[in-house]
Amino acid sequence: MKELLSIYENKAPEIVFNWKDPETEAEGWTVINSLRGGAAGGGTRMREGLDMNEVLSLAKTMEVKFTVSGPAIGGAKSGINFNPSDPRKKGVLERWYRAVSPLLKSYYGTGGDLNVDEIHEVIPITEDSGVWHPQEGVFNGHFKPTEADKINRIGQLRLGVIKVLESGKYSPSTARKYTVADMITGYGVAEAVRHYYDIFGGTVKGKRAVVQGFGNVGAAAAFYFAQMGAKVVGIIDRDGGVINEDGFSFEEIKSFYLDKKGNTLVADGMMSFEEINSKIWSIQTEIFAPCAASRLITKDQIGKMIESGLEVISCGANVPFADKEIFFGPIMEYTDEKVSLIPDFISNCGMARVFAYFMERRVPMDDELIFQDTSETIRKAILNIFKQNASKVNLSKTAFEIALKQLV
Helix, strand or coil: CHHHHHHHHHCCCCEEEEEECCCCCCEEEEEECCCHHHCEECCEEEECCCCHHHHHHHHHHHHHHHHHHCCCCEEEEEEEECCCCCCCHHHHHHHHHHHHHHHHHHCEECCCECCECHHHHHHHHHHHCCCCCCCHHHHHHHHCCCHHHHHHHHHHHHHHHCCECCCCCCCCCCCCCCEHHHHHHHHHHHHHHHHHHHHHCCCCCCCEEEEECCCHHHHHHHHHHHHCCCEEEEEEECCEEEEEEEEECHHHHHHHHHHCECCECCCCCCEEHHHHHHHHHHCCCCEEEECCCCCCECHHHHHHHHHCCCCEEECCCCCCECCCCCCCCHHHHHHHHHCEEECHHHHCCHHHHHHHHHHHCCCCCCHHHHHHHHHHHHHHHHHHHHHHCCCCCCHHHHHHHHHHHHHC
């Protein structure tokens, strides 16, 4: 696996597009690792301090993810080095998408990512730049549909991603109008754990879970964990968190979701970040879902969790461990050898799978069918690991071997 990984990591990307904003200090990159299958896909992020290497690592991560979620295309990513709180953000995005629109028309598909919203920013701004949909390049480069079918499938993709959930099974409140995009990634993170126990032995019911991060992904994962009978015993967020070693009830978790302010946990009796960070890594738990930013989890933190009975990790964040390597650094390798580590490109593939689901063919606009498609995709990937390695350790190593054999 490491030899394959080294070849893959060190291979230069096919296309690097570099842009410098004429009106601000913003600089952006689109990195297309390859045009496998005639196209490439990956979202657009914005943060101060971002550089081309970060975009490159994310593009390679996307390519691995597509081996699970489909379609069989190359990985790409866009990143803009700019403060997303700056009032000039909208103008930066408008000029960026105008510059990158020829790629988006031909062979590159994008979406939302860190600090860039799919529905309120990416779709309307790319439309104003003459792009039918942010995924138009994937349609043209990979699927090559007839004009009529392209119009139909772009329409269903647009409607499907923002579809308001009608079922209480998938939404914490049908009165609040949560969408597929709001819930699907966290749903996949939780489903990965359910499928893990079903395939490797055991049940998720009664297992204790800790969730890191309470944005869209972490909050949704906590909701689905509680719904399937796991006991969420701790949530750590950027500004603080909560612990209940007996487990919060489903109604309490639902209230946390409904009461959050933006992407931030708000709860009575919240501990400060310093207090919860000193306690949460040592409480007894079997399930851990890191759903905050990338590269946060230290070896000391994961070591304490392993000592406290940790069994399985389902990654909501891309590369959650504090390693400098693109994929498989020493902390991740240590963790993979000790517990069942479901890698990010399987557990958080929900949004990528939704894109693929709506692009591949004409499908009904139905909550159950959309969510079950993501669930079945994740189950298939975990089953493929089990067929090669039923040992409960080195799951990520096995998953990377399966993926990289398709790419190298």
